[in-house]
Structures are given as C-alpha cells and as structure tokens.
Amino acid sequence: MKFLRASDTALLAQADSLEQAVELNRAWQNIAGIRELVPGASTVLVHFDPARVTAEALMTQLESTDVSTSCDGQARHITIPVTYDGEDLASVADLLGLSEESLIQRHLAAEWTVAFSGFAPGFGYAKSSDPIFQVPRRSSPRTRVPAGAVGLAGPFTGIYPRESPGGWQLIGHTRDLLWDIHREPPALMAPGTVVRFERETRDGVVVSGAPSATHDDAAGEPTPAAVSSSSPDGNALTVISPGLQMLIQDTGRAGHAALGVSTSGAADRTAMRQANQAVGNHAQVPVIECIGAVELEYHGAPSVAVVTGAMGQMQLTATNGAHHKVSGGLPFAVDSGDRLSLGYPQRGLRYVLAVRGGIQAESALGSLATDTLAGLGPSPLKAGDHIAVGDPEAAPYAVEPLGVQRDLPAPGDTVDLAITLGPREDWFTPAALEALVGQDWEVTTRSDRVGLRLLGEVALERRVTGELPSEGAVTGAIQVPPDGQPVLFLPDHPLTGGYPIVGAVTRQDLDLAAQLPPGVRIRFTVPDPAGRQHGSNGTEHLPLNGTEPGDPR
Structure with a gap:
C-alpha cells in the first residue's frame, strides 16, 4: 500500500486491487480524525481533520489497521430490468469479439457487485467476475446522457441516475429510479449491493420484495422545492x-x-x-x-x-x-x-x-x-x-459589523494560489510541472461551481498516456483532461474522476479561488516543495503543509 498526497487535508491510499480498496474502506470507517472516505477503483481518498491528527500519524494508524476483521454484513440483492437498445451496443460487441446477443447474455448472466459510488449521487460502479467486461471509455464523451442509461467502462457497469455528460459506452436503459432521497438507502446501487440484470418485462425493480418508483414517476429533478411561488405568511x-x-x-x-x-x-x-x-x-x-x-x-x-x-x-x-x-x-x-x-x-x-x-x-x-x-x-x-x-x-448574537472587507481581484489581475503537488504529478513530464508553476493561467468564461476552466500558453503534457481508473478528488484539485488545460475543482465537482490530478489548492486559498471571475490570471505556487520521504517499511510518507482547523472540504 502506498500513500500519496491529495491535498493538505487529504491522502490517497493506493491499493493493489479493487477488492483491497473495498476492504480498506470498510476497515477505516471509524478511525479518529478521518472526516470522510471516498473509495475508487483501486484507491481510497482519506479526508482528515488536521486539528485532530497529522498526516504522518494518520498514515501510521491506517497501515496498522487490521482489515481482516472488517465485515459489511449480509449483502443486499436487487434485480434491475434493462432494455438493451444502447447506441454503443453494436460497437462494444464488435470490440469484445461477440455478437450483440452474446454480449447481452453475458451481461444478464453476470452477478455484479457495487464496489463504490461516484460521479453523481446514485451512480454505482458495479463489477462482475466475468473477464470479458473490460471496455474503454469513449474517446469523445457525450454532452448529454439520459437518466437511466446503462453503460460499460473498464471492468464496470453503471447506470446514469440523471441526465448528464458522460463517456461510458451505452448498451441499454432502465426505467427504474436510481436515486431517491425519500428511499432508504437513497441510492438503488449503493456500495455492497449485488445486482443482477434482466430483460425489461415489468414496470419496476423489486428491492426486498417491494417495488420501487420508476423514471416515469420521478426523473431525477432537483429536490426539494426551495421556495414558494406565492408569498409566505412570515418574513x-x-x-x-x-x-x-x-x-x-x-x-x-x-x-x-x-x-x-x-x-x-x-x-x-x-x-x-x-x-x-x-x-x-x-x-x-x-x-x-x-x-x-x-x-x-x-x-x-x-x-x-x-x-x-x-x-x-x-x-x-x-x-x-x-x-x-x-x-x-x-x-x-x-x-x-x-x-x-x-x-x-x-x-x-x-x-x-x-x-x-x-x-x-x-x-x-x-x-x-x-x-x-x-x-x-x-x-x-x-x-x-x-x-x-x-x-x-x-438570532442568538448581536449585530457585529466586519472590520475590513477582503480585497478581491478584478478581471486582468493576477493572484497567487498555493498548491500541494499530487497525487498524480508523476503522470506528467518535467516540462509540464515547470509550466504548471512557471506560467500564468487565465480563468475562462467556461467556469462554474463545478470548476474553473483554465487556459495557459503551454498545455500540460502527460508522461503516462494510459487511462486512470476512477479515483476520488478533493475540492481544489487541479485535474488535467487530454487537452492539457487544467480544471480547478470547486464545491460541486464530481466525487471521483478518471483524469489525473496534478495538484490541489491548499485549504486557506479555496475561498479566494471561488471568487475569481473570468479574466483573472492565476499563478500557482508550491510553498512546501520538499520531495517525497519514504518510511522504513517502504510506504511513501509525504510531509503536508500545516493548516488551520475549519470546515471540512
């Protein structure tokens, strides 16, 4: 097991396999100082509270945890009806050397276990023991994938809970509702769930003997209603x-x-x-x-x-x-x-x-x-x-005017944002790492609460060109898509992603990052450029920048 720095308040534990990542995620649930765990295809992202535990002490405790005693109880079993009419069905069958019907039968015969969730609420990454399912993502993601679309990517099958962009290969669709906050659990494909698919023959999936709602009942609209269209009685x-x-x-x-x-x-x-x-x-x-x-x-x-x-x-x-x-x-x-x-x-x-x-x-x-x-x-x-x-x-307190309002940047200004490198800086060339901190990055108009889309004169060139298995990402992560122009994640970013993250903005600069309008230029700085330090047992120990206690990110 190897620990990589994901930010100044998060570690990325690199496991040997999906199975080990699942075991680690179960075993680490109740360790003091951990705020949240985000399992991935072969990793576990560990958010920690630096006011309660240092990164070094936490790594030592994580290493010594006995994972053999972890148990998740009896698995939950569900069956989901699918209509196999996906746009990529023929091309995936050809890629795997199967006929369309043979591919469908293999998908139906396999028992799928949801290993982890990510990308969107209710999106479960389910893996089977059938080795045939190893499917690359689309080279060009779709800008719109409908709710209920059933897709394949890598060794996983997944179902889009709501309409969104996506790069998975689509083989069919289901009318079952994947996400419902009024259901327990809200995610139909929650981690640990054992899933079998069947050809569409009925109206809804059966979970523990009770039928669930379908997409005809609720199409994943934002919930709940925030306001009233008629004036409320009070303030x-x-x-x-x-x-x-x-x-x-x-x-x-x-x-x-x-x-x-x-x-x-x-x-x-x-x-x-x-x-x-x-x-x-x-x-x-x-x-x-x-x-x-x-x-x-x-x-x-x-x-x-x-x-x-x-x-x-x-x-x-x-x-x-x-x-x-x-x-x-x-x-x-x-x-x-x-x-x-x-x-x-x-x-x-x-x-x-x-x-x-x-x-x-x-x-x-x-x-x-x-x-x-x-x-x-x-x-x-x-x-x-x-x-x-x-x-x-x-209200519990007296009115208290602020002393001095912060001096925020205007378009055309240049601001410094402190970052930590990692967890995947080794996926990039030395020239790319120099460009990351050696040039200005302009905030573009394509930015939103998901992330700041940045533009630099020199794109970041990758040294490793393969596909990265999905892994957790922190707020402030600097993710690099194939075009080499980074995206700086803000609060509404996806939990997991498949593009490498070269660094992350430190917690003290996250609020400033959220206030950068298009036209502002960013200069990334590395306040602690010290290299990786290795423990005596071979585990990589990474010194993290100090940080003040505060709200979890």
Whole structure:
C-alpha cells in the first residue's frame, strides 16, 4: 500500500486491487480524525481533520489497521430490468469479439457487485467476475446522457441516475429510479449491493420484495422545492432579478460520499461565516450566493441584512423612494417593501447575502445547499420566487459589523494560489510541472461551481498516456483532461474522476479561488516543495503543509 498526497487535508491510499480498496474502506470507517472516505477503483481518498491528527500519524494508524476483521454484513440483492437498445451496443460487441446477443447474455448472466459510488449521487460502479467486461471509455464523451442509461467502462457497469455528460459506452436503459432521497438507502446501487440484470418485462425493480418508483414517476429533478411561488405568511425575500445565478447555500452535506454525494456548500465559506457573524446568526445558517446584477425585495418584520464576498455598487431603496448606499460587510436595516440592488461585481465574483434569522427552505440529506452538478438541494432561484426568512428575534448574537472587507481581484489581475503537488504529478513530464508553476493561467468564461476552466500558453503534457481508473478528488484539485488545460475543482465537482490530478489548492486559498471571475490570471505556487520521504517499511510518507482547523472540504 502506498500513500500519496491529495491535498493538505487529504491522502490517497493506493491499493493493489479493487477488492483491497473495498476492504480498506470498510476497515477505516471509524478511525479518529478521518472526516470522510471516498473509495475508487483501486484507491481510497482519506479526508482528515488536521486539528485532530497529522498526516504522518494518520498514515501510521491506517497501515496498522487490521482489515481482516472488517465485515459489511449480509449483502443486499436487487434485480434491475434493462432494455438493451444502447447506441454503443453494436460497437462494444464488435470490440469484445461477440455478437450483440452474446454480449447481452453475458451481461444478464453476470452477478455484479457495487464496489463504490461516484460521479453523481446514485451512480454505482458495479463489477462482475466475468473477464470479458473490460471496455474503454469513449474517446469523445457525450454532452448529454439520459437518466437511466446503462453503460460499460473498464471492468464496470453503471447506470446514469440523471441526465448528464458522460463517456461510458451505452448498451441499454432502465426505467427504474436510481436515486431517491425519500428511499432508504437513497441510492438503488449503493456500495455492497449485488445486482443482477434482466430483460425489461415489468414496470419496476423489486428491492426486498417491494417495488420501487420508476423514471416515469420521478426523473431525477432537483429536490426539494426551495421556495414558494406565492408569498409566505412570515418574513421573506422576493427575487426580482436573479442575475446570472442565485442559490441557497450552507456548509454542505458532508458524510454521504458512500452514496456518491459530495459536500458541496458555499463556494466562499469565509464570506458565509462573515455574513452570518455580521447579522448575529450562527455561522452555519443558510445564506444566498449570487453572481451578476441582482435585485430582491424584503417583506416582513423589521430586520437586518448584510452583503459580503464580491464588491460592487449596492443600494437599498425604501418604499418612500429614498436610496441608501450599502457597503460590503456593514449590516443594514431592512423593512417591508425595501428593495436591495446589487450591481455586477467590480471585484470578486460571488456576493453572499445573509439576513438576521437565516434563510429557510426544505433540506435534502440534512442540508439546504444547492449542488448544481448533482441536482440536490433547492433549485436555482428565479424571478418571482419567495424565500422564507427566520424570525430576527430568534438570532442568538448581536449585530457585529466586519472590520475590513477582503480585497478581491478584478478581471486582468493576477493572484497567487498555493498548491500541494499530487497525487498524480508523476503522470506528467518535467516540462509540464515547470509550466504548471512557471506560467500564468487565465480563468475562462467556461467556469462554474463545478470548476474553473483554465487556459495557459503551454498545455500540460502527460508522461503516462494510459487511462486512470476512477479515483476520488478533493475540492481544489487541479485535474488535467487530454487537452492539457487544467480544471480547478470547486464545491460541486464530481466525487471521483478518471483524469489525473496534478495538484490541489491548499485549504486557506479555496475561498479566494471561488471568487475569481473570468479574466483573472492565476499563478500557482508550491510553498512546501520538499520531495517525497519514504518510511522504513517502504510506504511513501509525504510531509503536508500545516493548516488551520475549519470546515471540512
């Protein structure tokens, strides 16, 4: 077993096989200091709390854990009906030297066990003992794969829980609902589940003797509803103009990696904490995160609001027509009928709005965070939506203006982001590693909450050109697709991926990364360039940069 550095708060344990990775993931579930585990095809990504355990101490403990005593109990068995009509069925059969019918029969005869989840909530990577199933991904991923599509990639079969891009070879589809937060477990193909496929002959899959919903009942739409189209009885914000994007966010939903659910949450957690502190809320109370020029109207009892994060022209218009300038980080009073207008940010990208009493909505898996990739949490806000706000009298703390607002970059500025190298820097040429830290990278307009798409004059050239088995990725990871132009992962990134990650932004710079608008240039720096250190037993021990305790990423 080998440990690689995945970030300053995460290790990537390289196992010998998928089976060993599954065993390690089971055995490490209750080790002190571990925040979350993300198993992959032959790895386990270990998120840890640096305030509770050092990387070196954690590696020693992980090495000494007895995996032979781990047991996951009795396996859950399900049967899923499939219509074998996929666009790639003929080409995959030809690739494997089979007829289409022979391929279908082998897929039906195999017993598949879900080893891990990733990519999207409810997407399970199931492997069988049939050696025929070793299928390369498509050379060009599709931009749209429908919900229920059954695909093959490497030794795995999987089913897309919702419409999304994807590069798996499609051989059929099912009408069964792969992900339902009202079901236990929400993921039909949860890790450890034994799956058999059958040709479509009935309406729904049978799980423990009970029929489940099908895609006809629910097509994987974002859940739950965030707001009301009619004005609520209590305090509320009404969206007049949502700008480019307006979302409800909190600290996210950590602890659900086994279901393929990432933490998500506020992109700029510093701005969220500052906003809640300024109006007297608990630090974790939900806020509104928005991009672009926006306008909202407040209704209800007199309260207090604040805007942090991005900086731009901000104004409050009272019901009598009077205009009041709003300054970032300074709480301001709001009364029923007041309108808040935020101009397009001049510095930074994301405004964060907090109201005393907190934003209220229905939660999904214990969080109000909107995960734009997974489709979890409240839907993006639109004009006419009414957002419930809590009672300002229930806020636990006094109003507390911020001292100094952060100086965020504007388009054309250059910022330094500290990174750790790894876990797959050895997949790149020395020239690529020099280019990574030796040139500026421009943030492009193709960026979103999934990640910043970067453009550099010199693309990163890979030394290893093979396909990387799916493995976990952290927020801040710098993933390099085949074109050599990196993607810097933000909160809504997929849990696992198949492109190599050359490094990761350190935790103290993640909030800054989330505030970089298109046109900003990034210079990556490596504050601790020390090479790998090897322990006496041959396991690679990697010194990690120090970090302060805080919210898990």
